[in-house]
Amino acid sequence: MPVVRTLTRTVKRVLQSPVCGCQAVTSVRFIGFSPRQVTSDASFHSVSFSEADHPRVLITGGLGQLGVGLAKLLRKRYGNNNVILSDIRKPPDHVFHSGPFIYSDILDYKNLREIVVNNRITWLIHYSALLSAVGEANVPLARAVNITGLHNILDIAAEHGLRLFVPSTIGAFGPTSPRNPTPDLCIQRPRTIYGVSKVHAELMGEYYHYRYGLDFRCLRYPGIISADSQPGGGTTDYAVQIFHDAIKSGRFVCNLKPDTRLPMMYIDDCLRATVEVLEAPAESLTMRTYNINAMSFNPEELAQEVRKHLPELEVAYDVDAVRQAIGEYMVYGNRYNYWNLL
Ligand SMILES: NC(=O)c1ccc[n+]([C@@H]2O[C@H](COP(=O)([O-])OP(=O)(O)OC[C@H]3O[C@@H](n4cnc5c(N)ncnc54)[C@H](O)[C@@H]3O)[C@@H](O)[C@H]2O)c1
Numbered sequence: 631m632p633v634v635r636t637l638t639r640t641v642k643r644v645l646q647s648p649v650c651g652c653q654a655v656t657s658v659r660f661i662g663f664s665p666r667q668v669t670s671d672a673s674f675h676s677v678s679f680s681e682a683d684h685p686r687v688l689i690t691g692g693l694g695q696l697g698v699g700l701a702k703l704l705r706k707r708y709g710n711n712n713v714i715l716s717d718i719r720k721p722p723d724h725v726f727h728s729g730p731f732i733y734s735d736i737l738d739y740k741n742l743r744e745i746v747v748n749n750r751i752t753w754l755i756h757y758s759a760l761l762s763a764v765g766e767a768n769v770p771l772a773r774a775v776n777i778t779g780l781h782n783i784l785d786i787a788a789e790h791g792l793r794l795f796v797p798s799t800i801g802a803f804g805p806t807s808p809r810n811p812t813p814d815l816c817i818q819r820p821r822t823i824y825g826v827s828k829v830h831a832e833l834m835g836e837y838y839h840y841r842y843g844l845d846f847r848c849l850r851y852p853g854i855i856s857a858d859s860q861p862g863g864g865t866t867d868y869a870v871q872i873f874h875d876a877i878k879s880g881r882f883v884c885n886l887k888p889d890t891r892l893p894m895m896y897i898d899d900c901l902r903a904t905v906e907v908l909e910a911p912a913e914s915l916t917m918r919t920y921n922i923n924a925m926s927f928n929p930e931e932l933a934q935e936v937r938k939h940l941p942e943l944e945v946a947y948d949v950d951a952v953r954q955a956i957g958e959y960m961v962y963g964n965r966y967n968y969w970n971l972l
């Protein structure tokens with residue numbers, strides 16, 4: 631899977647986005663993307679869809695960090711009206727006016743079924759979830775959304791013959807997962823409700839594939855770094871917040887220890903990998919769930935990189951015990967996996 635793997639390049643890409651708008655950054659033409667490191671706006675290889683055979687896509691939990699960007703990318707490929715964003719929150723104006731948006735609570739099976747039937751949905755991208763830190767803060771809700779909600783999604787997808795993409799996470803590994811490198815198929819004993827629910831999703835999707843022929847596809851995302859969308863309560867959120875705080879106040883308080891090394895990926899690469907897996911011919915998939923990788927770094931290294939552009943940045947550490955504990959598990963599972971695999 632082609633991905634950008636250097637921290638340096640990622641920091642430049644975030645700081646050059648219109649939202650961050652940092653002036654101190656090298657001009658884009660000096661960055662030197664390789665031909666395979668395209669942005670999310672580019673039209674990359676694989677299947678091309680005519681007006682007649684394009685998929686009809688529903689994205690659940692679409693107002694989170696990843697959904698709006700994915701919708702934008704898919705709408706360019708399949709047409710604006712063929713990609714419906716959904717969530718239980720009220721969309722901001724720019725999202726509401728950019729394409730179809732619909733209310734959908736994944737805990738409401740009948741509502742979900744109605745949306746799928748009325749809109750002739752063929753592909754379902756299931757982004758609704760409570761992430762690792764907010765999940766630990768509300769285990770009953772995380773269990774409901776991440777497990778009961780997933781059951782609704784699986785049943786709807788199987789019943790209506792949908793292609794189903796559900797992302798998993800580095801949080802689906804645990805302290806006993808093998809490393810150096812961590813294979814796609816290995817011991818997974820996470821100790822968070824988020825991780826447990828994602829292992830459950832991986833296994834249920836695989837089971838539905840073999841039992842009912844469900845076209846289930848899954849990637850284990852690392853922590854995702856974006857400029858124009860906010861993360862929703864994960865352990866890797868600091869790696870987004872640091873950019874905003876660096877630009878706004880020049881001061882950042884990190885809730886992880888300076889040496890907490892975690893696997894990360896820039897959002898464009900994550901979304902492109904997602905589309906490539908979604909569009910891959912069924913016969914090319916040898917498994918239902920794959921790891922994807924880009925780079926690993928710790929807060930201290932990220933701060934040093936940001937300081938190359940914003941030298942005045944001050945970083946303090948006020949460690950959050952829950953996030954630190956979750957981060958340690960993600961580290962154990964993945965410390966060596968995400969380096970130099972490309
Ligand atoms: N962002 C990352 O770093 C990352 C990394 C690994 C995996 N993932 C996975 O990717 C997916 C998307 O991540 P994200 O960062 O956009 O998440 P997010 O937390 O930013 O957004 C999740 C969305 O789910 C919605 N939601 C909550 N309860 C719902 C319900 N009952 N019905 C419908 N929607 C509901 C929320 O309103 C929210 O908009 C998630 O499944 C997440 O586990 C994300």
Ligand SMILES: C[C@@H](O)[C@H](N)C(=O)O
Pocket residue numbers: 761762763798799800801824851852853854863864865866867
């Ligand atoms: C890693 C990923 O699943 C999410 N960003 C989290 O930290 O919970």
